[in-house]
Amino acid sequence: MNNVFSQQLVNLRRQNNWSQSELAEKLFVSRQAISKWEMGTSEPDIDKLIQLSQLFNSDLDFLIVGKSIHKNQILSVNNLSKAYEYPVLKKINFTVHSRERIALLGSNGAGKSTLINLILSQQQPDTGDIELKLNPKEDLNVMKQEDNLLLACTVWEQIALVSNMMNNYSQEKITQWLKQFNLEKQMKTKVNNLSGGQKRRLSLLLSLIRPSKLLILDEPTAGMDLESIDMFWQSLDYVSGSVLTVTHDFNQIDKYFSRVLLLKNGEIYADSSVDKIHSHNQTIEQWYRQLNKEN
């Protein structure tokens, strides 16, 4: 087939936290068969491909060629405006599709947090509306800030508590999450004693215990050192749904994001795929600097 399929299979399996054996069991094939598909030395037949796309809740084209030809809209922002002492957002329009990784960019005071708060219904718009084509209770995740962590618990206890609440408790899964988020050594540490970057990684881990269709983050890496920032965004590989985040981590956007929205003068001043910007031999930072200095 192609090695995009092999890579997609590895990614989707990991996003679902399944081992090769677990996936093999669900498909009634041997673990060795999964291993060969992932190495690209053999291919599944069409029945198994269809079963895989159903198991991963993914389109066949996304599974095989890494792109969805028919994208599902999950959020639509229509003519949204908001003013405080002056207009902050003026007729904002954009849509979010399944499996997009979107970075929302803009200078300080451009209105990024206001836009996120409106999407989360934490504030009301003056005009316009937001159509969430998902169930906000089940399919929308927001990464909670540190103060929602239970400081007196150990890391393990905190994760166990949340996964119990979500009916998703399993010792093996917790061990796997700790490994993925590089918190294995801290499993017995009190949450209160974690560093700022470790607390954010724990917050992201907790927000992923319940898989969602859309994850919203507002400057999740603020104040982290470079190594922690890298580690944080790498963890996004384990997020299966779409991500909309406010961030100023330009180097990571090049690596981990598919689309950028630039908020400027109260409008979506630019909306581009990361691939398109790269095809013009620009990094996201160069693109941002160039557009942001235009009047």
Ligand SMILES: Nc1ncnc2c1ncn2[C@@H]1O[C@H](COP(=O)(O)OP(=O)(O)OP(=O)(O)O)[C@@H](O)[C@H]1O
């Ligand atoms: N509740 C409020 N009352 C009055 N003005 C507000 C309120 N919330 C935000 N603003 C103003 O709206 C503008 C946009 O603020 P917002 O926090 O959305 O910007 P931002 O793009 O997230 O900025 P930053 O990058 O600095 O976090 C700012 O000028 C801010 O002072």
